[in-house]
Amino acid sequence: MILITCPHCGPRQESEFTYGGDGANARPAAPEDVDDAAWIDYLHLRDNHKGPHDELWQHVQGCRRWLQVRRDVVTHQVISCHVLSADIADLADSADMVEGER
Amino acid sequence: MSKYSLTSLIRHGLTGHRGWKPAWRHPEPKAEYDAVIVGGGGHGLATAYYLAKNHGTTNIAVLEKGWLGGGNTGRNTTIVRSNYLLDGNAKFYEHGMKLWEGLSQDLNYNVMFSQRGVLNLAHSKGQLETFRRRGNAMRLNGIDAEILNRDDVAKFVPAMDTSPNTRFPIEGGLLQPRGGSARHDAVAWGYARSADQRGVDIIQNCEVTGIRRDQNGVLGVETSRGYIATKKIGLAVAGHSSQLAAMADVRLPIESHVLQAMVSEPVKPVLDTVVTFGAAHLYVSQSDKGELVMGGDIDGYNSFAQRGSLAVIEHVTTCLVALFPQFSRLRILRTWGGIMDMTTDGSPIIGTTPVPGLFLNGGWCYGGFKATPASGWVFAHTLATGQPHALNAELSLDRFHTGRVLDEKGAGPYPWLH
Ligand SMILES: Cc1cc2nc3c(=O)[nH]c(=O)nc-3n(C[C@H](O)[C@H](O)[C@H](O)COP(=O)(O)OP(=O)(O)OC[C@H]3O[C@@H](n4cnc5c(N)ncnc54)[C@H](O)[C@@H]3O)c2cc1C
Numbered sequence: 001m002i003l004i005t006c007p008h009c010g011p012r013q014e015s016e017f018t019y020g021g022d023g024a025n026a027r028p029a030a031p032e033d034v035d036d037a038a039w040i041d042y043l044h045l046r047d048n049h050k051g052p053h054d055e056l057w058q059h060v061q062g063c064r065r066w067l068q069v070r071r072d073v074v075t076h077q078v079i080s081c082h083v084l085s086a087d088i089a090d091l092a093d094s095a096d097m098v099e100g101e102r
Numbered sequence: 103m104s105k106y107s108l109t110s111l112i113r114h115g116l117t118g119h120r121g122w123k124p125a126w127r128h129p130e131p132k133a134e135y136d137a138v139i140v141g142g143g144g145h146g147l148a149t150a151y152y153l154a155k156n157h158g159t160t161n162i163a164v165l166e167k168g169w170l171g172g173g174n175t176g177r178n179t180t181i182v183r184s185n186y187l188l189d190g191n192a193k194f195y196e197h198g199m200k201l202w203e204g205l206s207q208d209l210n211y212n213v214m215f216s217q218r219g220v221l222n223l224a225h226s227k228g229q230l231e232t233f234r235r236r237g238n239a240m241r242l243n244g245i246d247a248e249i250l251n252r253d254d255v256a257k258f259v260p261a262m263d264t265s266p267n268t269r270f271p272i273e274g275g276l277l278q279p280r281g282g283s284a285r286h287d288a289v290a291w292g293y294a295r296s297a298d299q300r301g302v303d304i305i306q307n308c309e310v311t312g313i314r315r316d317q318n319g320v321l322g323v324e325t326s327r328g329y330i331a332t333k334k335i336g337l338a339v340a341g342h343s344s345q346l347a348a349m350a351d352v353r354l355p356i357e358s359h360v361l362q363a364m365v366s367e368p369v370k371p372v373l374d375t376v377v378t379f380g381a382a383h384l385y386v387s388q389s390d391k392g393e394l395v396m397g398g399d400i401d402g403y404n405s406f407a408q409r410g411s412l413a414v415i416e417h418v419t420t421c422l423v424a425l426f427p428q429f430s431r432l433r434i435l436r437t438w439g440g441i442m443d444m445t446t447d448g449s450p451i452i453g454t455t456p457v458p459g460l461f462l463n464g465g466w467c468y469g470g471f472k473a474t475p476a477s478g479w480v481f482a483h484t485l486a487t488g489q490p491h492a493l494n495a496e497l498s499l500d501r502f503h504t505g506r507v508l509d510e511k512g513a514g515p516y517p518w519l520h
């Protein structure tokens with residue numbers, strides 16, 4: 001069982017979280033400006049590091065925050081865990097806005 | 103090398119079985135081969151065998167960092183089926199099924215292939231409808247498929263709780279009668295022995311650590327037992343596909359994840375088919391030794407650890423007890439994990455890569471054991487001719503760039519959801 005220390009809720013077991021995949025795989029800032037090859041790279045290709053790995057987890061059964069976790073995928077040891085900051089907060093704001101406008 | 107037969111068994115019996123010879127040689131690596139296959143699991147060994155048998159290419163080596171079949175081949179729950187929806191998968195796996203049907207004879211090695219049927223349970227009318235669709239697609243591809251209602255299921259698996267009072271009542275199921283299971287180690291050993299007999303060098307304890315190449319293509323492999331020159335490299339390393347491809351600067355649509363399996367203590371025969379409970383996630387069969395062999399979903403996060411979390415084991419056994427309440431008193435004997443090469447569309451990749459001379463066989467997700475014969479067959483063709491066989495044309499690496507992905511579930515580019 002992986003123990004993830006959520007900065008908001010403290011140490012919690014893995015089953016409270018859902019996995020969000022590779023956290024280093026950045027979505028092109030302006031998808032309409034990149035060519036197909038670059039978009040497909042983002043969509044499908046992964047570094048799949050063996051060792052420390054940056055990844056996303058959501059604390060769905062806790063604070064529901066998205067977390068940026070660095071974890072060793074050979075030992076399963078969590079190296080660091082931060083609340084995912086600016087980008088996602090912006091996204092959440094814009095989602096609120098869309099809701100507000102409706 | 104001698105042929106295994108009833109007479110050879112009797113003959114060796116007369117001398118107390120002390121005369122059996124090792125089933126394959128342990129040669130030193132040569133300086134150069136016509137082709138090098140990396141990975142001595144079922145796929146690498148089958149590829150070597152069919153290269154020798156179908157294409158007459160025998161100056162080849164299989165390089166294995168550990169021991170034969172020590173990877174996923176020796177860790178899997180051995181379910182063999184060809185019940186796929188999409189043409190690109192269905193025809194490929196059905197070719198495999200046909201090879202399975204004659205494999206013990208072809209290899210002169212008993213792989214204990216048992217066509218006991220694979221039954222997918224449906225727990226709602228909607229799920230049964232999607233099974234009907236898949237079953238019809240299978241039949242259109244010439245593959246056996248039967249839809250069972252609840253009474254049929256009750257007759258087919260008498261030990262299972264099919265009453266309407268269970269937590270998840272059974273609505274029916276999709277049965278592939280020709281599906282079943284096989285003995286995993288025997289598949290690796292049978293291919294190894296037959297490939298070795300045809301002159302293939304099988305080299306264990308030999309880890310590939312680098313790929314040498316120039317602008318024209320590959321030149322050879324660096325290994326823990328020295329440099330080996332070759333113009334053709336076939337990768338068949340399952341969970342380490344990304345690592346090997348990265349040695350030639352190729353990035354893959356693959357993430358490595360851990361899948362666990364477990365067995366109970368052995369009991370008398372009680373389950374004579376393979377049952378899958380997809381709605382919650384369990385598949386179970388009974389081995390010839392009597393153990394219940396079970397697995398479920400991957401743990402769901404990137405892993406190279408060959409072990410997973412207790413939560414999944416609890417989930418799998420909970421599902422088992424829901425279907426078969428009488429198994430609640432059985433004890434779990436062993437659990438283990440293997441590293442799955444999960445692709446972003448859930449289907450495998452067999453074919454060429456952007457690097458000339460480098461070929462890839464990987465992305466097997468949960469389901470590569472059943473593919474072993476077909477995978478070796480078409481990968482051998484691809485290595486020998488430089489072109490995909492008709493059966494792996496759709497399984498190409500460039501399908502991710504052309505958009506012709508083979509996503510059976512429609513789950514999207516999230517490897518852990520397939
Ligand atoms: C728990 C579990 C249950 C499964 N259940 C089923 C099932 O019921 N049905 C089914 O069809 N499939 C199942 N699978 C999947 C199936 O086991 C695999 O897809 C299949 O065995 C892959 O075979 P392979 O030869 O490609 O890989 P492996 O058998 O893993 O062989 C790859 C080999 O490459 C070697 N290797 C890696 N790196 C290097 C290197 N650098 N140099 C040299 N050698 C290297 C490894 O040591 C390994 O032996 C299951 C898998 C697991 C783990």
Ligand SMILES: [Zn+2]
Binds near residue numbers: 059064
């Ligand atoms: Zn939290």
